[in-house]
Amino acid sequence: xxxxxxxxxxxxxxxxxxxxxxxxxxxxxxxxxxxxxxxxxxxxxxxxxxxxxxxxxxxxxxxxxxxxxxxxxxxxxxxxxxxxxxxxxxxxxxxxxxxxxxxxxxxxxxxxxxxxxxxxxxxxxxxxxxxxxxxxxxxxxxxxxxxxxxxxxxxxxxxxxxxxxxxxxxxxxxxxxxxxxxxxxxxxxxxxxxxxxxxxxxxxxxxxxxxxxxxxxxxxxxxxxxxxxxxxxxxxxxxxxxxxxxxxxxxxxxxxxxxxxxxxxxxxxxxxxxxxxxxxxxxxxxxxxxxxxxxxxxxxxxxxxxxxxxxxxxxxxxxxxxxxxxxxxxxxxxxxxxxxxxxxxxxxxxxxxxxxxxxxxxxxxxxxxxxxxxxxxxxxxxxxxxxxxxxxxxxxxxxxxxxxxxxxxxxxxxxxxxxxxxxxxxxxxxxxxxxxxxxxxxxxxxxxxxxxxxxxxxxxxxxxxxxxxxxxxxxxxxxxxxxxxxxxxxxxxxxxxxxxxxxxxxxxxxxx
Numbered sequence: 001x002x003x004x005x006x007x008x009x010x011x012x013x014x015x016x017x018x019x020x021x022x023x024x025x026x027x028x029x030x031x032x033x034x035x036x037x038x039x040x041x042x043x044x045x046x047x048x049x050x051x052x053x054x055x056x057x058x059x060x061x062x063x064x065x066x067x068x069x070x071x072x073x074x075x076x077x078x079x080x081x082x083x084x085x086x087x088x089x090x091x092x093x094x095x096x097x098x099x100x101x102x103x104x105x106x107x108x109x110x111x112x113x114x115x116x117x118x119x120x121x122x123x124x125x126x127x128x129x130x131x132x133x134x135x136x137x138x139x140x141x142x143x144x145x146x147x148x149x150x151x152x153x154x155x156x157x158x159x160x161x162x163x164x165x166x167x168x169x170x171x172x173x174x175x176x177x178x179x180x181x182x183x184x185x186x187x188x189x190x191x192x193x194x195x196x197x198x199x200x201x202x203x204x205x206x207x208x209x210x211x212x213x214x215x216x217x218x219x220x221x222x223x224x225x226x227x228x229x230x231x232x233x234x235x236x237x238x239x240x241x242x243x244x245x246x247x248x249x250x251x252x253x254x255x256x257x258x259x260x261x262x263x264x265x266x267x268x269x270x271x272x273x274x275x276x277x278x279x280x281x282x283x284x285x286x287x288x289x290x291x292x293x294x295x296x297x298x299x300x301x302x303x304x305x306x307x308x309x310x311x312x313x314x315x316x317x318x319x320x321x322x323x324x325x326x327x328x329x330x331x332x333x334x335x336x337x338x339x340x341x342x343x344x345x346x347x348x349x350x351x352x353x354x355x356x357x358x359x360x361x362x363x364x365x366x367x368x369x370x371x372x373x374x375x376x377x378x379x380x381x382x383x384x385x386x387x388x389x390x391x392x393x394x395x396x397x398x399x400x401x402x403x404x405x406x407x408x409x410x411x412x413x414x415x416x417x418x419x420x421x422x423x424x425x426x427x428x429x430x431x432x433x434x435x436x437x438x439x440x441x442x443x444x445x446x447x448x449x450x451x452x453x454x455x456x457x458x459x460x461x462x463x464x465x466x467x468x469x470x471x472x473x474x475x476x477x478x479x480x481x482x483x484x485x486x487x488x489x490x491x492x493x494x495x496x497x498x499x500x501x502x503x504x505x506x507x508x509x510x511x512x
Contacts (some may be wrong), residue, residue, distance in 0.1 A: 094332045096249060097256045098487050104241050106234065131223045134190065141183045144190060147226055151178055151197060153235045158204055158240055170200065192273060194225045201232060206239045217369040260495045264329075278327035278496075279503050281316070285309040292509050306497070306504040311457045314489045315450050318344050333488050340488075343481050346383045347474060348449055349392055352378050352434050352442040353399060355470045360427055361407055364416050371410045376473045378402050389437050396435035400428045449478070456482055459487050 096102050109115035130147065133140035152174040159167050173196055182188040204214045213230050219225045270273040286309050293301050317337045320326070326334045354376060358366050372445060382399050386392050404424060411418045419427060434442055448468035456465055467475050493500075 009300065047125065047210050091332055093252060093259055094491075096245070096252050098333065098336070098491055100487070102245075104238060104245065106238060109169060124333050127223055127227055130226070138186060139183075139188075139190075141180075141188065141190075145176060145180060145183075147230075148174060148179065148193065151226075151229060151233065152176070153291075154237065155197070155200060155204075158236055166200070166203070191222055191225075194222060194229065197229055198225075201229070201236065205232070205236050206243075209239070211237060241326075256491075257495050261498070264496070274328055275503070276328075276500060277325045278329050278499065281327045282309055282313050282500060282503050284509050285312040286504060286507055288507055288509075290508070302501060302505045302508065305508065306500045307493075309504060310493060310497075310500050311454060311489075314457060315343060315454055318446075318450060318453070329499065330488075330492060333492070336484070336488060340481055340485055342387050343477075344449060345388070345392075346380075346386050347477055348442060348446045349381055349386065349434065350376070350379050350469050350477075351474050352439070352445045353403065353431060354473055355445065356430055356434065356441060357403055357407065360430065361411075362416065365407070365410055365414070368410065368414065373405070375403065375406050378406060380477075393435040396432045400431035403431050404428055452478070453485060456486055 025166050034073065078374060091330065114296060121133070130143040152170065152299055155170050155174075156167060159170075174193070179188065179193070198213060198216050201216075202210075205213060209232060212228075212235070216225060216232065218229045219228055290305070292298065317330075318341055320337065320341055322338070326337070330337065354372070357375065358372070379399060379402070383392075386395055407427075408418060408424075410416075433439060445468075448470065452465065452468050459465065467478060471478050
């Protein structure tokens with residue numbers, strides 16, 4: 001095994017969530033929330049029960065991202081809908097908090113779907129009608145007026161309150177009654193207004209849209225120009241929404257905890273036992289035979305037990321059985337946790353391959369950084385599609401061939417002695433064996449990762465942590481996963497600690 005020095009690494013840093021205030025972000029318009037004119041859509045997903053009939057409670061649970069432990073009883077439709085709307089608000093805020101790269105994106109129907117066909121057809125009809133009307137003699141501007149009015153509204157929506165001068169100019173130039181009068185007199189210059197709109201957009205858009213603006217200026221066909229204008233304005237709306245979101249993100253984070261607690265409490269009111277899976281998950285890490293101290297120290301003792309159980313239970317997510325339901329308190333992060341589990345699985349495999357390779361190629365080649373970087377990149381690429389143990393076993397022969405090829409080329413390049421046929425074959429077997437589920441070195445590497453994550457979660461500060469031995473070449477990847485994991489766990493602990501405390505207190509004997 002290679003001798004590597006562990007380096008301290010700042011994981012998470014200022015991203016640790018330590019907030020307790022209340023959030024006032026709510027949605028008044030039902031199943032959608034908006035930022036600067038951009039609407040985020042949420043959909044109900046109908047679910048059938050065993051009898052083939054759809055149930056309101058099941059529809060709510062899927063739409064809100066929560067799976068019921070048991071069917072709700074004696075709950076009105078209004079209460080269920082309120083809870084569903086609350087969970088959607090909670091889901092949006094939660095995504096903003098735990099995902100530092102969260103951005104709003106343009107909603108597009110899936111390819112080859114009815115929705116996609118309908119949308120494309122409607123858009124084509126609109127532009128075809130506009131083109132036909134403008135080609136008439138004399139031209140008809142019915143569609144054009146609708147288009148100009150919409151463009152005007154979007155431009156005004158993109159302005160900030162202090163932009164009074166440019167707002168006044170837009171209203172004066174894009175004066176629809178005046179434009180209609182020009183059309184009636186046959187003096188309407190539709191291209192003039194296109195040029196003005198593009199010029200105005202150039203002053204308002206983000207730098208990343210400059211290329212799009214130049215493309216519009218070079219477009220000569222008037223309908224194509226206006227089509228491009230609308231498409232670019234949609235992008236500008238999205239840019240403004242994400243800019244606004246970035247500005248208010250610190251406030252959302254600071255106020256998110258109480259909002260999530262409030263919405264989750266509302267959800268629990270419509271559930272017979274909305275913490276069943278959370279309880280089962282947490283209590284596996286509790287020692288119920290541990291002696292309980294006197295009344296004076298009881299609360300402190302329960303809090304300590306709760307924290308230890310929570311941190312240990314969170315490490316379990318790295319090996320989570322996909323057939324087992326997630327704790328209800330983590331269901332908003334189910335996809336993220338599953339993705340982190342796969343990333344960690346691939347990372348452990350890559351680290352093991354590097355460790356065994358560097359331990360068997362000789363000290364001279366171990367010291368060449370460019371070789372280690374190239375080898376790491378090739379291994380990482382080959383493992384990109386690996387999701388589980390079976391995938392890994394199937395991919396390892398390809399990985400072994402690539403590793404041997406990289407080693408052979410490096411030995412020849414630097415004029416080191418090369419492997420003979422027998423040594424190369426034995427080395428190839430060493431690499432392929434890494435894919436076995438009970439591989440000792442891989443299990444040791446995985447344990448190091450778990451201990452590293454556990455140290456990060458348990459740390460009361462944002463102090464740097466030592467990267468485990470064998471991960472120097474994969475330090476960036478390891479710390480990226482650890483940072484994501486820390487944000488999820490830290491925020492969850494802050495939001496749901498009151499439930500974890502109650503679960504542990506109920507499981508342990510009462511103080512004397």
